[in-house]
Amino acid sequence: MGFIKVENLSIDLGEFHLVDIDFEIKKGDYLTIIGPTGSGKSILLETIAGFYKPKKGRVFLEGEDITNLPPEKRNMSIVYQDYVLFPTKTVFENIAYGLKKKINDKEEIKKEVTQIAEILNIAHLLHRKPDTLSGGEQQRVALARALVVKPKLLLMDEPFSALDVKTRENLRNLVKKAIEKYETTILHVTHDFDDVWNLATKILVMRNGKILQKGDINDIFYRPSINFVADFVGTNVLEGEIIGKEDGLSKIKVGDCILLSIDDSENNNNYNKSNKDNNIDKNNNVKLSIRPEDIIISKNPINISARNEFKCKVKEIKKIGNLVYLILNIGGTPTKCILTPNALSQLEIKEGDEVYAIIKAINVRIIN
Ligand SMILES: Nc1ncnc2c1ncn2[C@@H]1O[C@H](COP(=O)(O)OP(=O)(O)O)[C@@H](O)[C@H]1O
Ligand SMILES: [Mg+2]
Incomplete structure (x- = not known):
C-alpha cells in the first residue's frame, strides 16, 4: 500500500460533491x-487533513486507517496562500508554536527552529514580528512552522499564489x-504550471469534484487521456489515421499531412490502461499529442534530422505575457506553438503567412 492512500472517497457538501477520489502516493x-x-x-486537501467527514471511502497513512481521526492526530501540516501567522509573536515563537506541544526541552526547540530557519533563509529574522516581513518572508515562516514538527504529510x-514570480522561484528552490x-x-x-514542472513527481487533474487523470509529468503533459486535460495543460491533440510504417516509425495521416511518430500504436505506454485495448479503433483512428514547445518554426525548409517537416499556414498570432503563440493549421487542425517576441520579429511572420513546422518523430506521441 502507498504511503498515503485515498480510497473511493466521496464527500457531500450539499451543492458540491467530491466523487470517488482514488489515488495513492509513495513516501517522498x-x-x-x-x-x-x-x-x-x-476541499480534497482539507478532507485529507480531517476537516470534512467523508460520506464514503477511506484515507490511509502508512497503512493506518485515519478516516475518522481528528485533524490534530493526523501528523499533517497545512500551508495556505495567506500566511496566517500570529501577529503578536516573534518569528521564533511562530515557528516554535507547534513544536512546544510536542517537546519540552528548550535547547532542543531552539536547535530545531534554528535548523529550519537556516534552510529557509530566515535565521536573521527570528526576533522580528510578522508585520515587519515581506510576503515571501512571511510565507517562509509559515513553511518553517509547518515543517519544524516533521509532519508525515505537508499539505x-x-x-x-500571492507572491511575485521571482519570489516564487526562490521559494520553490527553498522548498526543494x-x-x-x-x-x-x-x-x-x-x-x-511552473510548480508542476519543477516540483511534481505525481500529478492529479481534477474537475467538478472528480479526478480526470492521474500520473506523472510524462502522462499528463505528453499523454493527456482526454481533450479537457490536453486543453487545460496546453497540449495539442490531433486526430489522424494510422496508414503504415516507415523506417520503423508509425505513419499517421492528419488531414492532408503525414506525420511520423516513434510511438508504436500497438504498444504505446498509455497510462490509462483501460483505454489500452481500444486505443486504435477499427479504422485505425488515433489521437496524437504534440507539445507547443516541441514545434520548431522556420521560414524556409531546413535540412535537419527531424522527420516531420511541412508547410503550413499561420492562422493566428496571439501575444500572451512575454511569449507569442502561433496557431498553425496542421492538416486542418489548429495547432499551437510557442515563440519569443524576438524570434517572431526575426522571422517576420504575420497571420496568413506560410511557414515550415518541424517536429521530431520522438515528439509526436500516439495517445488514445
Ligand atoms: N464548506 C462548503 N460547503 C459547501 N460547498 C463548499 C464549501 N466549501 C467550498 N464549497 C464549494 O465547493 C466547490 C469546490 O471548492 P474548492 O475545493 O474550494 O475548489 P478549488 O480549490 O478547486 O478552487 C466550490 O464550488 C465551492 O463553492
Ligand atoms: Mg482552492
Whole structure:
C-alpha cells in the first residue's frame, strides 16, 4: 500500500460533491493537484487533513486507517496562500508554536527552529514580528512552522499564489532543499504550471469534484487521456489515421499531412490502461499529442534530422505575457506553438503567412 492512500472517497457538501477520489502516493512523493477553480482541490486537501467527514471511502497513512481521526492526530501540516501567522509573536515563537506541544526541552526547540530557519533563509529574522516581513518572508515562516514538527504529510494550498514570480522561484528552490532534508511527502494544490514542472513527481487533474487523470509529468503533459486535460495543460491533440510504417516509425495521416511518430500504436505506454485495448479503433483512428514547445518554426525548409517537416499556414498570432503563440493549421487542425517576441520579429511572420513546422518523430506521441 502507498504511503498515503485515498480510497473511493466521496464527500457531500450539499451543492458540491467530491466523487470517488482514488489515488495513492509513495513516501517522498511530491503530488501536485491541478484543475480549474471550483473543482474541489481545496476541499480534497482539507478532507485529507480531517476537516470534512467523508460520506464514503477511506484515507490511509502508512497503512493506518485515519478516516475518522481528528485533524490534530493526523501528523499533517497545512500551508495556505495567506500566511496566517500570529501577529503578536516573534518569528521564533511562530515557528516554535507547534513544536512546544510536542517537546519540552528548550535547547532542543531552539536547535530545531534554528535548523529550519537556516534552510529557509530566515535565521536573521527570528526576533522580528510578522508585520515587519515581506510576503515571501512571511510565507517562509509559515513553511518553517509547518515543517519544524516533521509532519508525515505537508499539505499546501496555493502557497505561492500571492507572491511575485521571482519570489516564487526562490521559494520553490527553498522548498526543494527543505523537503530533501526532512524527507517530507507533499500534496500541493497549485494553478502555476511552473510548480508542476519543477516540483511534481505525481500529478492529479481534477474537475467538478472528480479526478480526470492521474500520473506523472510524462502522462499528463505528453499523454493527456482526454481533450479537457490536453486543453487545460496546453497540449495539442490531433486526430489522424494510422496508414503504415516507415523506417520503423508509425505513419499517421492528419488531414492532408503525414506525420511520423516513434510511438508504436500497438504498444504505446498509455497510462490509462483501460483505454489500452481500444486505443486504435477499427479504422485505425488515433489521437496524437504534440507539445507547443516541441514545434520548431522556420521560414524556409531546413535540412535537419527531424522527420516531420511541412508547410503550413499561420492562422493566428496571439501575444500572451512575454511569449507569442502561433496557431498553425496542421492538416486542418489548429495547432499551437510557442515563440519569443524576438524570434517572431526575426522571422517576420504575420497571420496568413506560410511557414515550415518541424517536429521530431520522438515528439509526436500516439495517445488514445
Ligand atoms: N464548506 C462548503 N460547503 C459547501 N460547498 C463548499 C464549501 N466549501 C467550498 N464549497 C464549494 O465547493 C466547490 C469546490 O471548492 P474548492 O475545493 O474550494 O475548489 P478549488 O480549490 O478547486 O478552487 C466550490 O464550488 C465551492 O463553492
Ligand atoms: Mg482552492
